[in-house]
Amino acid sequence: MPFNLSLSEREAAGLKRSLPVIDRVSGRQLWANGKGYLNFAGNDYLGFSQAPQLRVAAEAAAREFGVGAVASPLVVGHQAIHRTLESELADWLGLEAVLLFSSGFSANQAVIKALLGKGHWLWQDRLNHASLQEAGALSPARMQRFAHNDMAALAAKIKPEAGLIVSEGVFSMDGDQGDWQGLAQVAEQSRNWLMIDDAHGLGVLGKQGKGTLSEQGVAAEKVQITMGTFGKALGVSGAFIGGSRELIEYLHNHARSYVYSTHLPPPQTAAILAAVRLVQKADDQRDQLCERVQQFRQGVAGLPFELLPSATAIQPLIVGDEHRTLRLAAQLRESGCWVGAIRPPTVPKGSARLRITLSAAHTREDVQRLVGVLHRSLPR
Template identity: 35%
Template sequence: MSWQQRIDEALSKQLFRNRWRKRYVVEENSTRLIKIENKTYINFSSNDYLGLNQHPLIIDSWKKGMHLMGVGAGSSGHITGFSRFHSDLEKQIAAWLGYSRAILFISGFAVNQAVISLLSKKNDRIIADKLIHASLLDAAIHSPAKLYRFKHNIIENLIFYLQYLCSGETLVVTEGIFSMDGDAAPLNKINQITKKNNSLLLVDDAHGIGIIGDKGRGSCWVHKIKPDLLTISFSKAFGISGAALLCNENIADYFLQFSRHLIYSTSIPPAQAFALKSALSLIQQGEYLRKCLDDNISYFKLGIKSTSWRFLDSNSAIQPIIIGDDNKAKDLSEKLASAGCWVNVIKPPTVPIGTTRLRITLTSVHTFKDIDVLLEVLNEAAN
């Protein structure tokens, strides 16, 4: 089969299975509202949970950073791309979360790939929650280690796989808050079992950091654990992009010496690191924003319970409504769009087959009136 035949066949199958992905051009975006094709919608698909994307302090910091250091890093951090702004941010993130070291990466996808690809060797094993993010799963599948996937949040199943004989090392992988279901991992129990079995624990807290815990310190802080490896994203609560790995001194040095994802990628711009320092400050002082988000979550949950929709009982900003059928999910999304609410459909393979859903995300900048519009359409569509 030629390259062209292979590509044509894959695209035909994608279209036939109703899995075709489409991008929409966003003309304006204030987190709460977005404008697409000249129509403004209430945005219920943003991960900008605290609404910091448009915060004037962050915008001013980015501008100041550009004036001081330009618009790009110019090279890898191992050449000349590691500025004082990067260094300051790493130190502040590490101190905030109680780790000796933090290392910046260009994205959450990159940091998760980097951790698994560097640490996993032949004869090792990875035991991961069934619903881990694609960045973690892809890296685990392509690593030389043996991958086992325990049933979502089922501790007994994790213990079952830990009892398997392994001549190498073991890495246990989970998330603080899961990106598609919005539920939390039982981190305390997972941490205890992992330590008992002399294994390393990796927690991806992209959707918990900045949102829960004292001063937004995230899921691990709430559960009073300190995993060996913690990855956080700056594209959610921070409202920007980029990511960081939190770890001890030896692991940090190991990554600096051998991580190809780190060594061969141009650093995030110094201006971005400078803006992230401002975002961190706002998060640390953001109790009011977290309270607004919590109020919106409670308000939505109260309203959705009066409908017949199957929803996952999440306490996070992620509130999925499980439809199951792809076409029905698309129809509901279009009804919401007609009423001025933007909610994307999430289909397999991003979620398990039979669990196609509308992934509603709430933010601190939504109003109760916004949520009422959403709930009214959902209620009408359910009847």
Template identity: 45%
Template sequence: MARPDLHERLQDQRKLREAQGRIRTRRTVSRRDGVRLEIDGRWLTGFCSNDYLGLSQQFEVVAALQDAAARDGAGSTASHLVCGHHALHAQLEQEMADWLGYPRALLFDSGYMANLAVQQALLSEENDVCVQDRLNHASLLDATRLAGCRLRRYPHLDSEGAIRQLKHAPDGAAMLVTDGVFSMDGDIAPLRSLSLVARMQQALFYVDDAHGVGVVGADGRGCVAEAGLGVNEVPLQLATLGKALGGHGAVVLGEEALIRHLAETARPYIYTTALPPAQIAASLAAVKLARRDHWRREKLTELIGLFREGARRLGLELMPSETPIQPLLCGDEATVMALSAALEQSGFLVSAIRPPTVPEGKARLRVTLSALHSAGQVKALVEAIGAARDLVLYQKSLTPVSV
């Protein structure tokens, strides 16, 4: 029997994506200046980055990177377990553990790799199960599949659904996994009730707080701390360095025995080059600023309130989010793409999020706010969204309806 032609398969898949309006293209940024970006020769005000605290270009952070690069070079030269583990790596791990109140932390090259590492190292048997929120990040879902254990999913934010899935799971080891802040909806998981579910069902509770650490809570310690929980209730959590902290990489924090096991067995940790020491120096500076500069979170809170008030005034369909992630539901792919294009013409860069990243019929503009935005920029964006909506609705009204 002849094998299928791979190129023909790829062409068919491409045609399907075109028909569904799901072709994805990269935008090349020539320069950045705070929240402004130069793309194709035009300067746009960006409302789509995850630089929530505005630390990616902060002077002390950049200076730390430059100084460390001059002293230690461009790369770490090896994996952590060979000769790539630098004193700066150890210092950052200790700093993150101290800040978030955990016994130990372990650095990874990205949040995606960290999530793969946790499940691959802890859920290795066929009867093991990972129970997850239906809207968890793709890296958490992929990690379960690659670990070879069983995946069970519960309705979004539904603690009762989580306990039902755990009750009917096989008798192997169990892990309950959730995002802290959901990256496409901006809402926060019910961590207190989920921690009780995990304890009742003898499941290890793991929280990916990539979009919460640095932002949630007056001190920026994230969703776990804001819920009044710690290592006893949440034995493992993830914090990224590339969102609110403006850099690159991730940290898994947890009990001593769990982190030691990851360091000794997790393939995504063992078999990859350690992050450059210069990058780690930048993250160390960013963590210290995030801990010190409470005004950044206070400014974000003000901007979030300003955006939501303006959106309500214009009758825009908001989702229930009190975080810097402020999605506006648009429904279908054509509408969200038209809105995003209209906003770009008005000088704003706002991402159009479409399936399969979000569920069918839930396409949206994903507006993200930064402490570097001004009140005037946020007000101007709201007015631009309202004008874009009116334009798109008018254009739709002119489109003939096929019979």
């Protein structure tokens, strides 16, 4: 069968993916096959997945509402707790309205497919997430990708009043931020809409954790569409699209993955709501995360591989060769540190990497241990 050949080729090239079975995971630790590891591969940036406030909220909602929403939102799945979450999200982020989705992937796909037709253009940063790239490929709109964070390249491709520009707040594999002052300027000058995927910036960056736009001083009204997720800094799962009331009402009618999917379970929704309230007061956790990032970057100075210039929780160490990346990740795991080995096609060819993620839940001693293991594992 053709797929067997494809899998054997991937394995030979060091690109085959395997599914680990994790017994239990938290912001700073995980357990697999009965052994404990320091977790430097997840996205629980503030350690909220283990917050007691979220557990209590989820348990109370399960007792009151049950464990499932029982229907899609437009039937009977949209309950009062969903409306409360939408309202508090909108107030926190300065949005007129919000729509909830089961995942960031489905939210990105839904909005691009619902908004763009044959006569539209879609401009995407070359390093945008796979959900955005795939949505663009499946959309009838004409898609063009521009060089990463290159506003001159975007301005050279742009057409006036023709469609949508999409970029990320924090890029999930490189850890750097999109140029949102530049993007807003290009969008305003060309009179095109602008969308931010702030999955990895929400909760971590900006005043009260409002995200990348707040961090960079870009007014929310300059970006017509905001996507954020609940599975990173907020510690739960799910996502939202935010924007004008008119946009959200349009998506109520045209976003197929919203219209035809069972709504978020009430316990999950209650946990997200608790996280939204908690994250706005989490300055201590954000400060601690910044300290861990600075400690890590100082600690790995002098290693033979390139550390990308990221000031966020995502710290990519470029190895290059796929097989070598897998070997290094295995060495780290043997030493008790679980780190992601990221290879093409997730990242460009030749840029296989250890994607190291830090959390406010990590202690100074945790990061010291990781740094020590890296120095012992990597050749000088």
